Amino acid sequence: MRAYIVGGAVRDALLGLPVKDRDWVVVGSSPEDMLARGFRPVGKDFPVFLHPATSEEYALARTERKSGNGYTGFVCYAAPEVTLEEDLARRDLTINAIARDEDGALIDPYGGLADLRDKVFRHVSPAFAEDPLRILRVARFAARFTDFRIAPETLALMRRMVALGEVDHLVAERVWQEFARGLMESHPSRMIRVLRECGALAHILPEVENLFGVPQPAQHHPEIDTGEHVMMVIDRAAAEHLPLAARWACLLHDLGKADTPADILPHHYGHEAKSAERARVVSERLRAPTECRDLAVMLAREHGILGQADVLRAETMVKVLERCDALRRPERFLLMLDAAAADFHGRGPTTDASEREWHAGGRWRAAVGAIRAVDAGAIARSCADKAQIPTAVHGARIAAVRALARPQPFPRDSEGTANEPSA
Numbered sequence: 530m531r532a533y534i535v536g537g538a539v540r541d542a543l544l545g546l547p548v549k550d551r552d553w554v555v556v557g558s559s560p561e562d563m564l565a566r567g568f569r570p571v572g573k574d575f576p577v578f579l580h581p582a583t584s585e586e587y588a589l590a591r592t593e594r595k596s597g598n599g600y601t602g603f604v605c606y607a608a609p610e611v612t613l614e615e616d617l618a619r620r621d622l623t624i625n626a627i628a629r630d631e632d633g634a635l636i637d638p639y640g641g642l643a644d645l646r647d648k649v650f651r652h653v654s655p656a657f658a659e660d661p662l663r664i665l666r667v668a669r670f671a672a673r674f675t676d677f678r679i680a681p682e683t684l685a686l687m688r689r690m691v692a693l694g695e696v697d698h699l700v701a702e703r704v705w706q707e708f709a710r711g712l713m714e715s716h717p718s719r720m721i722r723v724l725r726e727c728g729a730l731a732h733i734l735p736e737v738e739n740l741f742g743v744p745q746p747a748q749h750h751p752e753i754d755t756g757e758h759v760m761m762v763i764d765r766a767a768a769e770h771l772p773l774a775a776r777w778a779c780l781l782h783d784l785g786k787a788d789t790p791a792d793i794l795p796h797h798y799g800h801e802a803k804s805a806e807r808a809r810v811v812s813e814r815l816r817a818p819t820e821c822r823d824l825a826v827m828l829a830r831e832h833g834i835l836g837q838a839d840v841l842r843a844e845t846m847v848k849v850l851e852r853c854d855a856l857r858r859p860e861r862f863l864l865m866l867d868a869a870a871a872d873f874h875g876r877g878p879t880t881d882a883s884e885r886e887w888h889a890g891g892r893w894r895a896a897v898g899a900i901r902a903v904d905a906g907a908i909a910r911s912c913a914d915k916a917q918i919p920t921a922v923h924g925a926r927i928a929a930v931r932a933l934a935r936p937q938p939f940p941r942d943s944e945g946t947a948n949e950p951s952a
Contacts, residue, residue, distance in 0.1 A: 530558040530566075532587065533613060533636065540624050543645055548780075553580075553587040554616050554628065564840035588617040609634070618723050621663045621764040622683075623651045632739035644680075651680040652816035652932045656834070658686055661695035665707035665733075668723040672714035681725065687727040696732045697920040704733055705815045717767055721780075736807050751877030753795075754785045762875030766868065770944065777821045778828040781808040782872060782887040785829070804829035824861065827840035827853055828868050835869045838889035846896050847923065853899050862897060866890050892933070899929040 538551040555563070560576050568578035568587060574591040590611040613636060617626040623641040630636065639653050650667055657663055664687050665681065679687075690696065711720035721737065724730035731738045739758030752758055759780060766779045785803025789796075808829040812822035834841070834849060841849075856860040873887040903925045909918045 530557045530562060531613075531630070533630050535617070535628045536620070536625050539627045539629050539635070540641075540645065542629075545643070551585050553585060554590050555587050556590045556611070556613050556616070558589060559609055560589070562702055563589070568676045569924075580730070592616070592619060612630060613849050618654055619656060621651055621657060621660075623653055626653050634902050640755050648674070648677045649680050650677055650683060652683045652686060655686075657683070658690050658695070661690055661699055663706065664690060664696060664724070664727060664729050665699075665704065665711075668720040668729075669707055669711035669714065672711045672717050672720040675716045676678045684727060687729070689726040691732065696729050701814060701816045705817055705891070708734075708815070709773055709777075710761065710929065712767075712780065715767055715774055717763045717776065717780075720761075721760060724844050734786065734811065736784045736811055740783065743789070745786070745797070753877075755783055758875060759783060760875075761877075763939075765871040765875045769867065769871060771867055771871065772864070774821045774824045775819075775871070777812075778808075778825040778865070778868045779871050779875075781811060781825045782829045782832050782868070783806055784811070788827070795809055801830050820861075824865060824868070827861075828865050828872075831865065832869050832872055835866070835893065836873065836889050838892040843927045844931050846893075846950060847900065847926045850896060850900055850926075851923075856901060859897055859901065864893065866893055894931050896930045899933055900926040903929050 531683070532553050532555050534551050535554045536552050538548045541548050556664065556666070560570070563576070563578045564570065567581035569581065571577050571579055571586070572588065575591050578587045579585070580587060589608075590613060592611055592615050613628060617636075617638060620626040621765060623639045623644045624802065626637075626639045627640070627641040627645075628636040640651075649743065650670060650767055652663075667683070669720055671679070708720075711717055712919050714720070721730060724733065725741070737756070737759065743753060743755040744753050745755055745758065750758055750797060752761065759782075762782070763776055763777045766776045771779075781804070783800070783804055784807035785800040785805075786797045788803050805826050808825040809822065811817075812825055817825075831849065831853065834845075837844065850856070851857065853862050853865070870887045870890050873889075905922045905925075908921050908925055909915075912918050912921055
């Protein structure tokens, strides 16, 4: 029995990055041997065990044979005679096919060290094409390792896989898992760009693909292209270290702009309602967690009116706050404001001073504090007619927001609208 550290732990250590988890490959052993040594079995599809002392994962060296479509269509073979080189050959990229033995020596049969040095993502073997999930993994790695490039032959292979329909066999849960991890990297826009470059985005998230080439008003979006705007927004969300729900909401907030009739472009009047519906459909299709879906729908629906806080009447602001359940869920509303700020700043350079700072966020935060300070219980006790309690509480909230100091207005939103919209 010989054990080797493999995969990401070796790669990250060589790059000088922190190593979170270590995975081991065991050569020359069997499930019976592992159980006899006190290892605990956890693998469903192939033999994986937890170390009795460290709880690190130890997998028996194995080979794989394609037996069907998608990432699940494999037959695995694990036996004592399977070599380390055979096990490493089934891995996706050369930089993930480096092993380190228990004495610290590196085993690099497929040139991973050279590709690490040259900052290249390169597939290990033609077997890469057997698992479409690897397209998403490469895209995710691009979002993390921002100075790496994809080898031309690997990109060509990814395009061929898309053309053959392999990505159409991916299940929603695995797509979401990879997307979520990619969005949490430092430059999530690179994940989207890689998926576009190989043609996979049109199959996996056509709603986002369709945003590229859709124009916006240059006065408020110097970058013009809606798809480019979304890329800037998600990178801004990453730079602000926003959580996954906010980054997902940023990715989906403008989906309705792809539906704008050509005769009114580059304006997108009323796109928020269409964006909200598309955000709901996409989130449900990919089985996104409830908190991600709800925030995406809410940001898509509200981001236009959020930017006009300086010109809204107190009545309108209270309607928005109540509609967004800001009293019971203030933390979610404040997170939506963070995502809306990323939307505001996710644009090309502007010379307009009023476009450099998002004043609306402070006013909404003050309004949340004001309505939460209203003592609904005291108002209820003072009402002789209990049927009037909701009206009285609502009126007190409006008065509280109206009493806030109103800053100098900048009466325009991202579409150049100067008048208060309907709540």
